[in-house]
Amino acid sequence: MADAQGAGGKDDRVVIKKYANRRLYNTASSSYVTLEHLSDMVKQGVDFVVYDAKTNEDITRTVLTQIIFEEESREGQNLLPIQFLRQLIGFYGNSMQAFLPSYLELSLATFAEQQERMRTQLSALGHHSAYDETIRQNLAMFDRAMKMFSPFNFVRPDEPAAKPAEPAAPAADDALSDLKKKMDEMQAQIAKLASKS
Incomplete structure (x- = not known):
């Protein structure tokens, strides 16, 4: 057809x-x-x-x-953390909903690009433990970045309960600046690890 x-x-x-x-x-x-x-x-x-x-x-x-x-x-194939799924659902109908798809695309594209670069460099040198640590750090940073845009207050079970959220939420511009800063820090960490190899 x-x-x-x-x-x-x-x-x-x-x-x-x-x-x-x-x-x-x-x-x-x-x-x-x-x-x-x-x-x-x-x-x-x-x-x-x-x-x-x-x-x-x-x-x-x-x-x-x-x-x-x-x-x-599938057993053992869980990629999306439960809290991430909850946050994602919370964005439906939220004022940040229109921004989230492009943010996720950019974040995942950057993440994939950095991981591929690290995989290539570390495979050539035979360093797999540093690569695994970089992945762990990047996932933790991605998790922190997602929390910046959380539509509700999230407390991990192993963390002490936070004080009630202040009524004023940070502006979208502040959140974007924070995200850019975090991504710059992540790129600096990867460059530092690559230079040590």
């Missing part, structure tokens, strides 16, 4: 059709695929778009969310 190909706007994207029986059809390979196949395609960097076969509606976001749900359901 040519209209579905054109709707994607990019000729290099693989078009997947989802039928009423929930079957997914890869139009490039002319074969039925599963969510696991689509997950593998994402990991291989294959760009695809999913259309509802009946309405021709773009349902890529829904299918990608289903893939995440499937991955999170």
